[in-house]
Amino acid sequence: MSKFNAEWLVVVGLLLYFYLVAEPSKPFVRPFRLSDPSIQFPFATHERVxxxxxxxxxxxxxxxxxxxxxxxxxxxxxxxxxxxxxxxxxxxxxxxxxxxxxxxxxxxxxxxxxxHRPDFLERCGPIVGTPIDKLVGIEVCSAPLGQIYLVDGMKxxxxxxxxxxxxxxxxxxxxxxxxxxxxxxxxxxxxxxxxxxxxxxxxxxxxxxxxxxxxxxxxxxxxxxxxxxxxxxxxxxxxxxxx
Structure with a gap:
């Protein structure tokens, strides 16, 4: 097999890993505070790109x-x-x-x-009664946009x-x-x-x-x-x- 063909196989392998493994992989779950201003931005339904x-x-x-x-x-x-x-x-x-x-x-x-993304809290949709100034986990999230958006909000x-x-x-x-x-x-x-x-x-x-x-x-x-x-x-x- 030529070097050119071998390197194209590397490209194909990396792309397959990207789409099939890396993209859908679940992130480590970190705690957060509802009072954190860096994650309180609105969720944009229409992206510029x-x-x-x-x-x-x-x-x-x-x-x-x-x-x-x-x-x-x-x-x-x-x-x-x-x-x-x-x-x-x-x-x-x-x-x-x-x-x-x-x-x-x-x-x-x-x-x-x-x-967490800047719009994480809107993806999370914390349930009523969640402490504002204490560290909490995603168990307090109602995920109003769906689990996919919630998980993606931690990437x-x-x-x-x-x-x-x-x-x-x-x-x-x-x-x-x-x-x-x-x-x-x-x-x-x-x-x-x-x-x-x-x-x-x-x-x-x-x-x-x-x-x-x-x-x-x-x-x-x-x-x-x-x-x-x-x-x-x-x-x-x-x-x-x-x-």
Whole structure:
């Protein structure tokens, strides 16, 4: 089995673990106080960036854009067919390694840290008579939104939207810069656009009261770090697209 195929198997394995094991895993249950102001925010029924939108923007769109870019190089005879296959395979493989590794690490940390989300009390729906200033457990929760939302309310740190957004979009920024970094400053700055989009996605999680600011800082840093490592681990081809 070739090295390329073996690494794609790693990606598939990580994605399966992410969706089948890490995502539905139950977090450690920490006590809380009803008087804690950091968990008293309202539950937003409409998110600015949903999970599905996150995956499309951060995973699918960069994959399509990279493939289209390389196809343009091939059609303009700037790449041989072999070089095209190598560049597309390496670029997409590293992109999806960044995304899958980030997703798994994020969910493992969410379950271990088990921090309550800013909107946790609304997810909990504490029963009448629950002490306000004493530590209590989830046995006082009526879970008006359902058990799924209650459990998810204990997975605040780190922010998954932030980590995955930067894992995909910061990687894409690095990839764009590696292709056009020799051009004018205007073109170089354009490589920052995907990262700006990732920043918006991360900040939107505080507006939706899904995460604390520290959650998005940790998640963003994770995504940036993993994207950087996966991008530079075997970035050998510096093919540039003439404009």
């Amino acid at each position: 949903t999970d599905n939108q996150l995956y499309v923007i951060s995973c699918i769109l960069p994959s399509l854009a990279i493939t289209a870019w390389c196809t343009a190089l091939l059609k303009r005879k700037k790449l041989t067919k072999f070089q095209f296959q190598q560049l597309v395979n390496t670029s997409l493989q590293n992109l999806w390694l960044s995304i899958s590794i980030t997703g798994v690490i994020t969910d493992v940390l969410k379950a271990w840290i088990a921090r 605040s740190t780190p922010s998954g939207h932030s980590s995955i957004a930067f894992a995909g979009l910061f990687y894409f920024s690095l990839w764009i810069y590696s292709r056009i970094g020799h051009l004018s400053i205007g073109y170089q700055l354009s490589s920052c656009l995907p990262s700006l989009l990732a920043t918006y996605i991360a900040l939107s999680r505080t507006q939706d009261y899904r995460h604390h600011y520290s959650d998005i800082i940790i998640g963003s840093a994770m995504g940036i770090a993993i994207a950087t490592i996966t991008f530079f681990r075997k970035e050998k081809d510096k093919t540039e697209l003439p404009l």
